Structure formats: structure tokens, C-alpha cells
Amino acid sequence: MVSLLLIGYSVIRIGLNEFRAHRAIATSVLAAELAVPVKAGQITSTPVQKPDVYLIVLDEYANAAILHELFGATNQEFEDSLRALGFTIPRLVRSNYAQTTLSIPSLLNFAYLGGLAAEVGRQSNDRSLPDYLLENNRVVPFLKAQGYQFVFFPSQWWRATDHNRHAEREFQVKGGYSLRRALAASELQRLLSRFTLLGAVGSVHPTMAEYIKQTFEGLRRLDTGGKPTFVFAHLIFPHGPYVFNARCEPKVGPHLSEPDQRYLDQVRCANALILELVGALLRRADKPPIIVLQGDHGSGMLGFNLAPKAALVTPAQARERFGAFGAYYLPAGGGQLFTDTVTIVNVFRKILPYYFGADLIPEPDRLYMSLEDSPFDLVEVDPVSLR
Numbered sequence: 388m389v390s391l392l393l394i395g396y397s398v399i400r401i402g403l404n405e406f407r408a409h410r411a412i413a414t415s416v417l418a419a420e421l422a423v424p425v426k427a428g429q430i431t432s433t434p435v436q437k438p439d440v441y442l443i444v445l446d447e448y449a450n451a452a453i454l455h456e457l458f459g460a461t462n463q464e465f466e467d468s469l470r471a472l473g474f475t476i477p478r479l480v481r482s483n484y485a486q487t488t489l490s491i492p493s494l495l496n497f498a499y500l501g502g503l504a505a506e507v508g509r510q511s512n513d514r515s516l517p518d519y520l521l522e523n524n525r526v527v528p529f530l531k532a533q534g535y536q537f538v539f540f541p542s543q544w545w546r547a548t549d550h551n552r553h554a555e556r557e558f559q560v561k562g563g564y565s566l567r568r569a570l571a572a573s574e575l576q577r578l579l580s581r582f583t584l585l586g587a588v589g590s591v592h593p594t595m596a597e598y599i600k601q602t603f604e605g606l607r608r609l610d611t612g613g614k615p616t617f618v619f620a621h622l623i624f625p626h627g628p629y630v631f632n633a634r635c636e637p638k639v640g641p642h643l644s645e646p647d648q649r650y651l652d653q654v655r656c657a658n659a660l661i662l663e664l665v666g667a668l669l670r671r672a673d674k675p676p677i678i679v680l681q682g683d684h685g686s687g688m689l690g691f692n693l694a695p696k697a698a699l700v701t702p703a704q705a706r707e708r709f710g711a712f713g714a715y716y717l718p719a720g721g722g723q724l725f726t727d728t729v730t731i732v733n734v735f736r737k738i739l740p741y742y743f744g745a746d747l748i749p750e751p752d753r754l755y756m757s758l759e760d761s762p763f764d765l766v767e768v769d770p771v772s773l774r
């Protein structure tokens with residue numbers, strides 16, 4: 388009887404949550420506003436005819452200034468290699484939000500999402516609405532209206548990017564089902580594999596390393612069939628778990644080094660995989676593509692997420708977290724728009740007007756701190772305080 392009551396209670400709770408999530412999406416003013424198509428204008432001289440657009444989100448990749456200040460590491464060699472290939476690296480790149488939940492949809496909708504706080508409640512942790520805005524973002528329909536196909540490379544374990552219903556093609560890793568791979572597919576499952584008998588199948592880390600490597604290989608080998616293509620990949624990388632060493636070999640055995648060293652090793656590995664990928668894309672293309680390499684926020688080694696509330700995050704912690712990496716390959720002069728300060732909401736506000744005549748103007752660069760457990764409880768941060 389008690390079991391039945393407990394199960395019944397849980398089923399009702401889950402049902403109610405699903406119902407609330409659907410109602411939040413259906414009644415969202417922000418979602419309705421963002422569903423209005425962006426107009427493409429006439430541009431008298433098209434810089435490049437329908438270039439392929441690669442958007443590669445590198446989760447938690449911090450910019451060079453942060454890597455230098457916090458880890459004493461230089462990323463100069465990597466950035467110089469990108470510049471030599473024709474990439475523009477702005478003087479300063481920042482995310483507008485501290486949480487992935489808001490940052491990736493703000494990129495793909497080129498919009499601030501502060502309005503969500505009023506719609507779902509400041510203390511809510513229900514991510515259905517931002518997840519919906521990520522999947523049903525504004526970039527995809529805009530480019531589809533220009534004749535583009537959409538190829539999606541899902542992340543391994545971030546729910547909002549494990550599938551996209553609008554993709555004509557969705558990349559799948561080779562190897563099919565395995566219990567280890569299934570256990571790697573969410574944070575909860577990874578905890579189960581660490582702390583329960585399920586751990587007997589062994590560490591899930593090698594499958595996570597394999598997933599990242601296969602995604603890079605899939606991007607390298609992607610055959611667009613000559614159609615203008617929008618490619619969006621969300622790599623939870625160099626974000627932890629730290630599954631690679633600096634030579635990009637999957638790690639085996641326990642972690643002995645400090646977290647910042649493990650993060651840095653994973654950044655080194657990311658750099659090698661990125662250079663190999665963009666080199667291949669640029670060599671292969673019969674016309675130059677647009678390539679956006681974008682960290683969704685900086686690192687979190689100073690522990691901003693442990694602050695009692697967002698208003699108590701220190702300027703040093705906020706500086707680290709907003710300090711995202713960004714590098715942009717923008718043929719036919721587009722790089723000139725990306726030399727100074729760039730925040731994530733403005734990335735597509737710069738690209739879409741330049742290449743497609745989109746009716747968009749840049750937003751002011753504003754920063755909003757929030758914590759993982761209450762992503763909508765946003766506190767505006769003055770960029771001047773972070774210098």
C-alpha cells in the first residue's frame with residue numbers, strides 16, 4: 388500500500404511538472420515574440436553566396452585572458468594558429484549569462500532572456516522554457532528560409548541539446564547501445580554509476596572521450612552534398628568530466644592532478660582537435676565557410692556557483708565566469724565586425740545582417756549573473772567592475 392502511494396504520488400508530481408512546463412511554453416510572451424521570423428533584406432553586393440555556417444559551441448572554454456590570469460597558462464600558440472588560418476579573435480569576448488541553460492539559447496536567439504524570470508518565477512529551476520527556446524531557436528528558421536539545410540551534432544548529456552526536431556540530419560556516434568554509454572548520458576546516470584553497483588561496468592569516461600572524438604571526426608567528414616548547410620554542434624568540452632590528458636589520450640585510472648591542471652589539459656586537447664577540424668574544413672571547402680567557435684561561458688574554478696546568492700558572487704568570480712572564448716572565421720571582410728568587444732547575444736546580430744541582410748541591430752553588451760540552482764534569479768553585473 389505504501390509503495391503504491393509513493394509511486395502514485397511521484398507519477399502525479401511528474402505529470403503536474405510536465406503539464407506546467409507545457410503551459411509555460413504555450414503561454415510564454417517571450418517565446419511568442421521570438422517566434423516571429425527575422426526578415427532578410429536585400430544586400431546589394433553579397434559578400435559570399437550562401438556560405439556554409441558552422442557553429443561549434445565549446446562548453447566552458449574560457450578566453451585567453453582568464454587562462455592566463457587564473458592558470459598562468461598562455462593560449463598564444465593556439466590563437467596565433469587560428470589567426471594564421473584567417474580567424475578573428477576579438478579583444479574581449481564575454482557571455483551575457485553565467486549558466487549554459489540561458490547562454491546557448493541567448494546565442495541562438497540573439498536575444499536577452501531576462502523576461503523568463505517573470506514567466507517561470509525567479510526561484511524556479513524548471514528549464515523547459517529555455518530548453519524549448521534552444522531547440523526552437525531563431526537562427527534555424529532564418530537560414531532555412533534562405534535555402535539552408537540544418538545538420539545537428541548533439542551533445543552527449545546536456546538535455547537541451549541531445550536532439551533537435553528541426554534538423555534534416557542528426558549525427559549519431561558509431562557503436563550503438565552500450566550500458567556504459569547509457570550511464571554517461573546524464574549527470575544523474577553518471578552519479579548512479581559512481582555510487583551504486585552499476586559502477587561494476589567500469590568508468591564511463593572512455594565512452595565520453597570517444598563521443599567527443601567521434602563528434603570532431605563527424606564534423607570533419609561531413610558531406611553537405613553541395614547544399615548550403617547550417618551545422619550546429621554542442622560539445623561539452625573542455626567542460627568536465629576531464630576525460631583527456633594534454634596529449635588527447637583518454638584518461639584511465641584515478642585523477643591525480645589538481646582540477647585546474649585537468650581543465651588545462653582538456654583545453655590543450657580541445658585546441659588540437661579544433662585546429663585539425665578547422666584546417667580540414669577550410670581546405671575542403673569550395674567556397675569559404677563561416678566558422679563560429681564559441682565558449683558558452685568561462686570556467687568556474689573560483690567557485691562562483693557556491694556563492695549563497697548571485698548578488699554575492701565576487702567581481703573576480705564573475706570575471707572568470709563571463710570570460711568566454713570566441714574565435715570567428717568570417718570570409719569577405721566579416722571579421723572587421725569582431726575586432727573589439729563581443730558578447731554572445733550579438734554574435735548572430737553581427738553575422739546575419741552582414742551576410743544575409745537580416746533586419747537586426749546590435750544589443751548593448753549586458754551581463755547577468757545567476758547560480759546553477761536558480762538560473763532565472765538574475766543579477767545585472769556592471770562590466771566596468773570586472774576590468
Ligand SMILES: [Zn+2]
Pocket residue numbers: 446447486487683684
Ligand atoms: Zn556551459
